[in-house]
Amino acid sequence: MKPEGKKRIWAEYQKEIPDDHFFYVRSCIRQTFFAGSEQAFLKILRDDLGKDVFEDPRHTTCTGIGYHGDVVPFETIQTVVARHFALATEAGYRHIAISCVTSFGIYTEILETWKHFPETLARTREDLYKATGRTFAVPETISHASDIIYKFRDEIARKAKYNLVDIKTGKPLKVVEHIGCHYSKMFPKYGIGGAEFPHVLIGMIESWGGDVIDYPERRHCCGFGFRQYLVQANRGYSLFASRKKFESMEPYQPDLIIANCPGCAMFMDRWQYTIKEMDGITYGDDGQGIPVLTYEEVAGLVLGYDPWDMGMQYHNVQSLPLLARMGIRADPARRFLAKDGTSLPEPANLING
Amino acid sequence: MKEKTKHVIVAGGGVAGMEAAGSLAEMGIRVTLVEKGEDPGGHLLQWHALFPGRRPAEEVRKYLRKRIAHENINVITRTTVEKVRHHGHEIIADLSGGTQERADALIVATGFDLFDAHRKEEYGYGIYDNVITSADLEEMFNRKRVVRTDGSVPSRIGFIHCVGSRDEKVNNNHCSKVCCVSAVKQAIEVRKLLPECEVFCFYMDMRMFGPYYEELYRESQEVHNVNYIRGKVSEASVNINNRLVIKVEDTLAGRPLKMELDLMVLMVGMEMSKPGARLAETSGLSTGINRFLESADHHYGSNRSGVAGIFYAGTCTAPMNITDTISHSRAAVEETVRYLGSK
Amino acid sequence: MNSEIFIWPFNLGLYFILIYSVVRSTIWFRSLSRADKLRLQRGFFGMPFMQSIREIFMESLLHRRIFKKNPVLGYMHMSLAFGWFLLIVFGTIEADFFGERHLNPPSHAIFFRWFNPEHGASGLAAIYGHWMDFLLVFILSGLLLAVVKRFIPGMMGMKKTTRHTWTDRIALTSLWLIFPSRLLAEGFTCGVHGSGGFLTGNLGAALTSFLPAADIAPYFWWLYSLSLGTFFFLLPVTRYFHIPVELILIFMRNSGITTADRWSAYSEVQTHACSSCGICISVCQMSRAAGINDMQSAYFIKGLRNERDIAAITANCLMCGRCDEVCPVGIELGPLRLIERRQGERPATRLKFIDRYGLTRRREQIEREPTQSYSYLVPEEEEQADVLFFAGCMTHLTPSVIVAMKKIMESAGVMYRFMDEEGGVCCGRPLMLAGRDREARELINHNSDIIWKSGAKTLVTSCPICYKVFRESYYLEAQVMHHSEFINLLIEEGSLRLGYLHRRVVYHDPCDLGRGSGIYDEPRAVISYVAELQPVPEARSMSLCCGGSLGNLTLSSEKRALIAADAAGTLTRSAPDALITACPQCKKTFAQATETRVSDIAELVAVALPKPVRRTRSRSSANTVRTVADG
């Protein structure tokens, strides 16, 4: 491997990420399964970095899952996204920060469509106006939330309480990065580092002391694939895709997987449970799984956030061994306790649990 | 009064330029041969052996060197022709470095550039060890040592055809013609050098257009046991043993195929050379959709530029093998001499 | 006197070979199928027995077939076999007649001179002695030829001979030594006693004049006995075992036993009856045209006999049948090879006798539990026709033959159905040639179904490969006809009006049509009707294979081309206008091998059809055709 070769490519694929004043749009999957991650993102930006992030409670799903599931037509989704832009315009924001990679892909697809087919933009304006009476300005930039963390990765590193390092051996943790397909495979120029060698997560991992694993199936889809997952009979495809990735990364004995897409994080976590239940196979040492973390969770851990506050106890593959390796002391007694002291439900059959 | 000796500038000192210069000089015409490199010879300088007979490239280099060792030829190296314009019947060429050269005619023989394999990011050239280009492999042949970066001997080599050719993703729809037969030739050479090494060619079509090319292809299968898999490699990665893992569709089986390789050779195609493209732009020479120089007529005027006194020779007009380049170059000389006589 | 020790090597050898032959014959007899046992029993008490005696006399002793092929070679074999036979017969008579006792043990006849050294000095005995000496000369002359043949095979008109194993060599040496040692033993003994015929007496006298004959003689008697004993002991493990086995073979064959389609005691008898004479090598086209000299029937049989791994040899044969035609012992070489192909591949290690029967059992088991290979074939709809035309796979690659056949049948007003017009199912013979009869049976059943349902009375095929299998392996009501037979029938019936083409043509007998099915005359009749048929060398039963044969699985296209070129060269030596064949496979193969125009018989006939009369033409053109046709 020649690092200078990758640097060459990364230099070619850089995008403009604004410094401040973001209009934040949430992710359906992330706010359902990783609600703590979005919370952590907002906290990091607002509290640790002192940025202005605006959320409008009236913003909705982008309908991307419906769109890729063939139930929402393109005209509809354009109008829904235009409404988001209208909300941003009304609030005076020109930079969109997107939590979800599916949404991010939808936004890039729509913006590119408008660029090449201005008549669709005109039509969308008309549709939106007829439906809601709103108008909008096309945003100046769109960033995925991971782009923003990437931009401030060194700042976060400077404030780090923990690093992606095994405190016992002093060796960097071996980290698998997984980029959502819709982040840059459709339009490489919208992704940091392009499509073949995206830099967005690698940049974070390296800044925070970890070692990135480049394994053969690195580019492969997690298996979500919308239709593959949504139709139960097709889930075997979805599961197979994840398994292919696990088998490919297994020889490297990774300490954790970081994903920038909510769907990927969910599937790579949940499918480890399913594979263990179906075939009794796990991909870590001694029957352990490989923890799958969102980049917000990793950034939060680096900054010293409490993993239980970020909801990491609700992953199928638990991170206790990983936390121990990083030297993070998470109070086991608080793991399933709410802030008010009441007990939270405790999931069964957790891996590494 | 004795007629003034005619003077022709040849832009580019590769195969086409050298042949043109030699032919012109033989006819008593004064030639200025402008070459961008240290020495004339062009891409042929790197080549070890030539298809289809696998003769040493040095034999052809020797021929060309002899061709330009003529009192009528003045070779200017480390120089390019930047712009050409007419001044009456005279042609004025601006050379890099600021000098000017005046002549009665000019032959453009700026040749081709090899496709920059970095642009096919998915193959990992310059990123993964043991991904090399066909030109790199030729250098290895020159040293008679085909090895991996760690010095070990490869046990399986894959040749990836059409890298930078027939691929709209890199803006090249044209076929570079010679890469197929080059791959066959190199595959045979690998098998001869490393008899234990398995060799695979990943191709979309095998375009064996020249005499004895198809025979060479057959020989590679029959005698040298070279394997051919029809399919375009989509991506390459490395595994924990630092072996390359490639993905391709075996289109004949209709199934995806995964294979580990010790060494991956990218058969890089031909593109319009950068100095050639610059010259075309500054001097108003038209180029085609393949970005090569567009000749005045596709069938019977492939040496004519459409501008009086400017002629084309060789691969600045389209990908060609050496045989065709030399023929094309001689034809360019014929056109030039006819033009000089008519003035 | 009879207790001389030197006779024991001979005695032991003789008793060994007699007991061995009886035991072996019994084993073979026991392992025959019930039907074959019955045949043999019936044959023993009927005409076949007499036929066999005659054949043994004509072939095993006189070697008539070899004589026909090559008189010198025939003489060599005859002198050794017939001569030795006579020597034994007359020796026994001599011993019984002139000896002190009647009904002597064999050794007494063999070593008669030793026991009766004074005998034959005068009278009838002396004349008899001359006769015995004459027989010895007769044998020795054959032996001389054998030695010459061994070292200079070309002198006997043999291009190739088989290679000998080391046991063969020892046996050969002992065989060669028998008669010279007898000559010298008798010579010395006669010399001492002043007896003997014109040869032994004179030789003895000459030798005794300068040698201590009385001391030397016993050594030669020992050598004589040892040679005989060694030969008898080695007989079962050498090629010379064919001498006694051939007798059994002749009985079996004359009793009506055939090779059939699986390994049996009869197959085994045949493998042991092969004398490795090498005639099959000489006629093999793979040898003479393609330089392949290690797969001919002699080697195949030898491999079978010695239970070697002969998979490569078994597969590498054109199955043209030329060697079957010339085999002097009459071994069914083609069927034996097919049996071996049916056995499938066998392990590289040497097979035990018992394992071979194990393989047969396994095959039987597979037959009991058949697996379907062609279950994808859908039975076709019933369609009635009087005449069915089956072009066959190969004819579909020679569409000109199909076009010609259509024209001919339409011209003759034949109401026919083209059975495989849309591409049919293979006839099954190619599978059978590869030893896969079970699979072939599936195809045969499929095609039979169509033919039966059609109610056709005649099935015409333009492919000899299909023809052979239709005739031999299909159970049909319809009469199977090769298109050459059918065209001949149409001509004879008068339903086909043909012109005469002024062309000189030669005809090539396709293997499966000629040798394979015995159809030689019909194609010739058809061709002679429309053109001038010229003779060719190696015609009819010795016709050359085109080289394209499906019988060979492993032959490379280069070697096939060599065979085709050689055969085409022989056929077109007279520079004919066209080379006519009656097989699409031969046509395609020859077309690549010769500059001469190659046509199927149907194409030739189609050209001779009267041109269709066009309305625009004047009537006279139609008249011309008629005139030509009449002429």
Next chain:
Amino acid sequence: MSEQKANRFGFAVNRSRAINYDTSDRKVREYVTLREPSFRLCFACGGCTAACTAGQHAPFSLRKMNTYIRRGEIDTLREEVARCMLCGKCLLVCPRGVNTRNVVAMTAEGIRKLDRNEL
């Protein structure tokens, strides 16, 4: 066991469609190449398949079969090879002189030997 669990989940893990050249069994290819060297010469023109008698009735392609032999797809081959009728038409069509019938015969033989652990 996997089947029962699959029922509980309502789906099972799909099998890979990809040919993994590094794990496939190429013994049959070696067997065929050694015994019928002309096998190498196939350049997948499909002439054999177009002419094929069996191919008119069943999804049988010698051209594909050659590819399967080369890639070591034994399970697919086992089914495919049985469909051939050995009629030999392909032999007359092949532009590269591949001894196609023997390729089929040797493949069938190779598979039988493989199944008996003799390869």
